[in-house]
Amino acid sequence: MVDHDSPADGDLETAAQGAGASDRPGPRRSTWTPPSTAGMTPPLMSDDDLASALEHDLERATHSGTIHTIGAVEPEPEQEPEPESAREPEPMPEPMPEPDFAIEPDSESEAGNAPQPEAASKPAIVWDLDAEPLDEVATEAPETGAVMAPVRRSLPTSELAAALAAKAEAGGDTDEIMATLAEQLSLREQDAADFRQWQESMTSGATPEALAEVESARDGFGDILDDGHTTDAADAPAPPPAAPEPTHTFRMDEVLDSDLSSAPAPMTAPISDIPPPPGHELMPPRPPAVLQSVPPATPAIPDLVEPAPAASHESFDFDALLSGAVTGQDADTEPTDSDLGDSDPADTDRADTDPADTAIPDPDVADTDRAFADLTGPFPVTSEGVAILPEAPGAPIEPIASPRTPATEHVVIEAEPVSPPAFRVEESSVQPTAIDQRVGRASRLFWLWFAANSSVVSVAFGGAVLALGMSLRQAIVATLIGVAVSFLPLGLGTLAGKWSGQPTMIVSRATFGHVGNILPAVLALVVRVFWGAVLLWFLAAGTSRILVGAELSGSLGESQVTIIGLALGFLLALVIAFFGYGLIARIQLTFTIVSAMLIVGLILITWPSVDIATALTVGDGPWILVLTGAVLVFSFVGLVWAVSSADLARYQRTGSSGASSMLWSTFGATIPAFVLIAYGAVLAASNPDVATGLVDAPLDTIALLIPTWYPIPLIAALALSLLSGVVISIYSGGFALQATGATMRRSAAVVVVGVGVAAVAVLIALSVGDFTIIVRDVATSLAVPIAAWAGIFGAEMMIRNRSFVSEALVKRGGVYPDVNWPNVAMLIVSSIVGFGLTTASVSWLNWQGYLFPLLGVPLSSDVAASDLGVFVALVLGILTPIVAGIPAIRRQEELGPVRMRSQAD
Structure with missing residues (x-):
């Protein structure tokens, strides 16, 4: 065999010599000689040994x-x-x-x-x-030394x-x-x-x-x-002395046929679905590795070993x-x-x-x-x-701050907000009203106040205003001014009750102090007892006059019917006030609907007695009389209910609008009063006899203007409204009594005030019979200190930016002082000044007007008779917090949240 690519070493030497001898190459001959057998390495094993090794390897591969x-x-x-x-x-x-x-x-x-x-x-x-491993292979391992x-x-x-x-x-x-x-x-x-x-x-x-x-x-x-x-x-x-036998060895020859032992070695391992051992989670299989040299083979299953405790x-x-x-x-x-x-x-x-x-x-x-x-x-x-x-x-x-209800508010968290039951005695008194019961809407205040101010007595009051000597337009303007000024104490008092959920005279402690507020509370108690007694007397006397005039009294005389009317009216009013707000709200709604219908009916029935042409012919009187008329209306409407304005607003929703609550309450108290007073002035201006009769015998005069079949509706129109006013007077008087410091339940305070109202009503019925004297002298005399209180209290309400600390209004030593001396002092000073600018015809009140002589005004003049001291006391009261009370109010507002947090902690 000739190898043209790999010549032997000897040939290379010959070729080199030939190249040196001659530059032209000659024909090449084969010089390859077989290698010598002396240096060949003998085979490691014979063919039989190789077959045995392969057989042994096959057995191990199947294992x-x-x-x-x-x-x-x-x-x-x-x-x-x-x-x-x-x-x-x-x-x-x-x-x-x-x-x-x-x-x-x-x-x-x-x-x-x-x-x-x-x-x-x-x-x-x-x-x-x-x-x-083979010994010779093991000995060939590189000596790399210890690994670091x-x-x-x-x-x-x-x-x-x-x-x-x-x-x-x-x-x-x-x-x-x-x-x-x-x-x-x-x-x-x-x-x-x-x-x-x-x-x-x-x-x-x-x-x-x-x-x-x-x-x-x-x-x-x-x-x-x-x-x-x-x-x-x-x-x-x-290890133990003797090696233990393996507990189990999984061998493929138990599954494969016996002739597999002599078969050639498989290129891939056998595939078998074997469940995982206990104590392990079967993990998702990995994607098979891509191998370039040989296809992947399924590996054999390893022996299971028990690890040593770690x-x-x-x-x-x-x-x-x-x-x-x-x-x-x-x-x-x-x-x-x-x-x-x-x-x-x-x-x-x-x-x-x-x-x-x-x-x-x-x-x-x-x-x-x-x-x-x-x-x-x-x-x-x-x-x-x-x-x-x-x-x-x-x-x-870290904890996240979240809003929470102030500690001063008493709430029932899980209870659904519902109105207080009608025939369950009201538990809330000087404490803030529970939020779960404060469900009243702003519109509710309209009919709460409408019934108490829709009495037929307002028609007679319009005749009294015109009788001062004014014309019809002057009387209407005076009525409008008096009603407009009434918005101040009624609206701001309503806002105070909505803010705190407490009665008016309790909230007044923020203005005058815990001890200093005793004077306004006593004054409010006197006003509530007096006006409750007057309204109760009007109810009994008017009903008696109508029944006797219509010959419906039987064998009873007018005085007897009056006493019976006093007793029945007192019992009804006391029971309603005793149960509290739940029953009052429902009764007031009923009275408002019925009274509104009766007022419309009364106007329609008596309208034929109106003569506009004649009414407009009445000449104007001195315009100073307009001031007098406005004072009377303000005293009869605004100041009568000023100390009770927050008492009916305690159950208003906390989320309702304060402005809406103020408007609805003042509209409910002033709209029916304005309509009836103005209509009474129109009736009086249309007929001089009617004008005189409305002053001297108002109910008899009104009875003469209606058909004979209308006495019962007239009694209802008179009684329902007056009864509503008596209920509110007794109910609010109980809170005023508690505000003086009397430690008793609200229901007990209502009973005490109710007895006082009945006693004064009996006294009025037995001793006084002139309607003009009561309205003109006593009402304006009580209006002076109430106007001073309303001015101070209302001005502070307008200055405040934050609500009250309700808990501090109940307990002393909190945000509000015991005595707010500037306000208490100005309450007294404003009242003194107001009394000095009013006059009275009653002998035991003729000490008033002592400032007119100092001012050079005769007591018999129209200016002295205007009772402008009521408005003067109101203005002085409004100016007091504006001038001297703002710093104290701001300190209260700053200390309020701090005290609430300390009480909560």
Whole structure:
């Protein structure tokens, strides 16, 4: 055979010599000679031995050995799997999840105990046949020396806790602290992965020196290793004298046919669906690795071994780290790795994993594979076989401020807001009304006040205004002024009741002080008793006059009917006021509807008596009389109910509009009064006889203007409205009595006031018979101090920006003082000035008007008769807080929230 490509060495020398002798090459001949047999290497084994070895390899291939996947990672050297000798058989073997394929270097670099074998240039799939390496191969392992221990990059636990605590104390940003913590945790995971890789490489030979070096280096990584103490040869329990027989060895020859033992070695491992062992969660399979050299083969099932008990390790507490201290793990509350179960067989592949990948969560592990630390059943593991423990709880969340109901408000949280029952005695008195009962709308105030001011008596009052000497237009203007001024005490008092949910004279303590308010409270009690008695007398006397005039009284005389009317009216009013607001609200609604119908009927029936042409012919009187008429209307409408304005507003919704509540209450009190007073002035201006009769005998005069069949409706129009006024007087008088400091229940106070109203009513019926004297003298005399109080109280309401501290209105020593001396003093001064500018015809009131002579005004003049002292007292009262009360009001508003928080705490 001629080889033209590879000449022999001898031929090369000949060719060289020939080239030197002649430049022209000649024909080439074959110079190849067979190699000498003296230097040939004899075969290692004979053909029979080779066949026996192949048969032995086939048997081992069919045996379920450990299959490892060794990735050919370029920069990092690959590590060999942990020797099978370090494992111990499990008592109850179970098939394991399908492991990854093993890619190992060629046989020349497969040193059994080499700490760092050379990486294979080309990956290849090999089977771990548990065979001992050949001696000659083992002796060829490179002498690389001891592998250096990895250098730790993360901070120890104590230093990390101290660093985080220092940042927290220095006021560092929370995001920055959390970023530092996350960075250190990532470094800890990388350090742990590097240490495990180095440990497996060192313990592969299981030499005493390597194990001692591993134990020495472990001290620096003890606080970051989460798999407990490794079960290397030094820590493993001593083997028994006689090697026990394996509890179970899963062999393929139990399943395969007997002729497979002589078959050639399979290229792929057998495929079998084997359930996972108990105590492990079956993890989702990884996608198969793409291999370029040979197709992937299904690995054999490894022997099941029972791991040695691992020592418990200290858990990492995030909360303790953030707080500046790291505490040890509580064995009673947190299970360790040894408690959860043995590790996954994938632990043997840790050396093949890039350390940088250990810090990245495995995306193949589903959320449903994770369990909490308190579970005692199967638990999830990572791709490296490490048990997945629950995350430590985050830092405690700081409390978030939320709005809460002030301590001064009494609420029923779970109860549905409902109106108070009608026939249940009202419990609320000086304390704030419970929010669950404050369901009244603003429109409710209209009919609460309408019934009390829609009496037929207002028609007679219009005749009295015209009788002062004014014309019709002057009388209407005076009425309009009086009604308009009445808006001030009625509206502002309503707003005070809506703000605090308390009676008028209790709220007045914020203006005059706890002790200083006794004077206004006594004054309000006198006004309520007096006007309640007057209205009750009007009810009894008017009903008696109508019944006797219509000959419906039988054998009873007028005085007897009057006494009976007083008794019946008193009992009805007392019972209604005793039950309280629930029954009053329903009665007032009924009275309002009936009274409105009766007023419309009365106007329609008496309209034929109206003569507009004649009414307009009445000449004008002195315009100073308009002031007199306005004072009378203001005293009869606004000041009569000023001390009761908040009493009916206590049950208004807290979220309702204050302006709407003020308008509805004033409209309910003033519209019917204005219509009836103006209509009475029209009737009086239309006929001089009617004008005289409305002043001298109002009810008889009205009875003459209606048909004979209308007495019963007329009695209803008279009685219902007056009875409504008596009820409110007794009900409000009970609160005024409590405001004086009397310690009694509201129902008991109502009874006391009711008895006083009845006594005064009887006294009036027996001694006084002139309607003009009562309205003109007594009413205006009581109006002076009430006007001064209304001015001071109303002005403070206009100045205030915040609501009242309700609890401080009930108990002394809070926000509001015992005596507000400027307001108390000006109340007295304004009343003195007002009395000096009013006059009276009654002998026991003729001391008034003492300032007119000083001003050079005769007592018999129209100016002296105008009773302008009422308006003067009102104006002085309004100016008092504006001039001297604003600083005190602002201090109360500043101290109010502080005191409420202290009381709540």
